[in-house]
Amino acid sequence: MAENNLWSPTDKNNFLTEFITSINKKNFFKGNDYELLHKWSINNKKKFWSEVWNFTSIIGEYKDPVVENENDFINSIFFKNSKLNFSQNLIKIKDDSDAIVFYSEKGFNRRISWKQLDEQVSKIAHYFYNQKIQKGERVGAVLPNIPEAVISFLGAAKIGAIWSSCSADFGPQAIIDRFKQIEPKILLISDHYFYNNNKINTLENIRIIKDQIPSIKQIVIIPYDNKIQNYNVNFEYKNWIDIINKSQIFDKYENFNFNTPLNILYSSGTTGVPKCIVHGAGGSLIQHKKEHQLHCNIKPKDKVFYFTTCGWMMWNWLVSCLASKATIYLYDGSPFYPKIDHLFEIAQNEKITFFGTGAKYIDTLRQNKVEIYKKYDLKNLETIASTGSPLVHESFHYVYEKIKKNVQLTSISGGTDIVSCFVLGNPNLPIYAGEIQCKALGMDVAIFDDEGKEIHKKRGELVCKSSFPSKPLFFWNDNNNIKLQKEYFNKYNNVWHQSDYAESTENNGYIIYGRSDATLNSGGVRIGTAELYRVVENINNVMECMAVEQKCNNDTIILLFVKLKNNIQLDGSFINIIKEKIKSNLSPKHIPAKIIDVSDIPKTKSGKIVELAIKKIVNNEKINNLNSIANPECLEEFRKKSQIAN
Secondary structure, three states: OOOEEEEEEOOOOHHHHHHHHHHHHOOOOOOOOOHEEEEEEEOOHHHHHHHHHOOOOOOOOOOOEEEOOOOOOOOOOOOEEEOOOHHHHHOOOOOOOHHHHHHOOOOOOOEEEEHHHHHHHEEEHHHHHHHHOOOOOOOEEOOOOOHHHHHHHHHHHOOOOOOEEEEEOOOOHHHHHHHHHHHHEEOOOOOEEOOOOOEEEOOOOOHHHHOOOOOOOOOEEOOOOOOOOOOOOOOOOHHHHHHHHHHOOOOOOOOOEOOOOOEEEEEOHHHOOOOOEEEHHHHHHHHHHHHHHOOOOOOOOOOOEOOOOOOOOOHHHHHHHHHHHOOOEEOOOHHHOOOHHHHHHHHHOOOOOOOEEHHHHHHHHHHHHOOOOHHHHHHHOOOOEEEEEOHHHHHHHHHHHHHHOOOEEEEEEEEOOOOEEEEEEEOOOOEOOOOEEEEEEOEEEEEEEOOEEEEOOOOEEEOOOOOOOOOOOEEEOOHHHHHHHHHHHOOOOOEEEEEEEEEEEOOOOEEEEEEEHOOOOOOOEEEEHHHHHHHEEEEEEEEEEEEEEEOOOOOOEEEEEEOOOOOOOHHHHHHHHHHHHHOOOOOHHEEEEEEEEOOOOOOOOOHHHHHOHHHHHHOOOOOOOOOEEOOOOHHHHHHHHHHHHH
């Protein structure tokens, strides 16, 4: 093995190999070299996406053309004459085996069979239909990660309605900021949820939300524990259980245009009112099936777990695994309650084959020196997936040393913007520490410098040079795609700019260094925040950190905020240790001007740190939206301490 080669496949009997064999037989492509295969998928979009449709067995009416206006990124359109029903493609099995398994941090779980899933999706679809929800009208949901969220989503998609969900822990203003823009007719909510052993009531602010969003005509309350009860609330509502018990079966599956809107996702909202990103049914389906089967080798009867909330795109990615006839596992609550390795106990007991989580979760296990392999039997586990932020080298090593040796560690990176991945895993390629394995098939990924020149093995901007099926259909209320153009195509003409600072490697893999709009610039040296965090967070007694630029005398300086373990003081000697580690591992130019201790690091609901919000705070700029931040109470400390430092 080459240095840092942590894993190599011993068995290449998988969907990707089958796909390559299939296109070899048709003389579309010769050989099995992945780089050549990727090049073929880009240069032959019509054949590639047509083959993906057939290979992954999409149910629908396939018609040419596969792609039109291929060279015009925004105006390109895939499968414009093809039709399908998203929900029908996810519910192909009608037996008593598990389709959805739900776990709460409180220890109880529920199992929904394929037969029950089909029946309940049909009943809630009938209810939506009876409420005069038309194709293209919106259904909003503020829900924890419970089975009813999936059922409601598929019920809405079945009749051509547009789904949009927020995590249950969003405050009322965060919900209003999102849903007021899209005007849902129905709002689904749970009565409560749990987090870190706390029971949180979710009904008390609903009247405020309804008053601010007059489009809402009906509110449906879903009991968290699936037991019917009456609620003493100051608004009219329907009870989910009553609806399911009384509704008829809506058997009909109407085929809608491939580019019919499926759901509305939201930008993080850390720098303004969230943008409403509209994704299509066909683009989401074909992209997810490609990723699940060709890149992740998810098979029928596989057991797929991903730690996510309903407000993160990974929830949509997880739900689509049903289309590959896999069982999906939902978890609601803190990943660290009732114990730090609770999720791996579930993985052992349920014989999970695919385990997905955020990079910060793996980092936390590593920092706490948790030896998973000694406690749990994970013989069924084939793949561990990581996303949400860059996974550092040490955490790659941790997975193979302390979780499982014979497992594919699939680090993936994409975004809410595309509800999928630009770079991700490959079951036929080796894994190198700190690197994402490859570019996704059909995704024309490259690294550009600031002038728009393609560069290799150097740091620059992650871009996509040509179109793909899961690009946003449009932003809601964005006439002539003005906001969409500004968001993705302002930096490079007709090239998607993802705003990730990244590098291609000699192994044809990728390293993500963090958001390029949060990248630091010190003395002319561009610094990716992820590489700085990797060094600092490996220092004993440092739990987390965040670095931002502060304007100072017509220049900028770097402020490094550190969260230390309990009772540890940031004194002069500790500051010197941090500076010396940064200097020896990176360079003298990487050393921050000020190092400041804080009690907490602000994050979004999905666990991403919010560098841009802190950058605004330390530069005395207004933050337009605090509602996307999970712990906004810590922000004032940053303001005060940065002013003292300055």
